Amino acid sequence: MSIERIVFAVAGAFIVISILLAVYVNLNWLWFTAFVGANLFQSAFTGFCPLALILKKLGKTSGTAF
Template sequence: MTVESGLRLMAGLMVLISVALTRFVSPWWMLFTVFIALNLLQSAFTNWCPAMSILRAIGLKDASCGAPPVTQGR
């Protein structure tokens, strides 16, 4: 698994967990969903996310590591 796919997995799980907590515990858990969305938005512009650092620290590799270069088709 790469950092990029791990990040999508983590974000998806966190959204599902926050929605369940909102439904069954308290509507205030929706703020966690908003935090996740804002973090995804800022990472789209900065290409950096704190979760990516954590995933790299536990041993996941970037998708570009060892992959052949991408070339444009004709």
């Protein structure tokens, strides 16, 4: 699995989990959802993604996104 697919999967999982936590635990979990969305937005323009850097250091390779 390529770095891009892992980043998409982790971001999607974080968003779904934080929405469920907001519904069932506390609405403040929506701040985490906003943080993930803001990080995805800025990485689209800057190319900087902390998770991608970590995965690259762990030996994962970049590939086609789909």
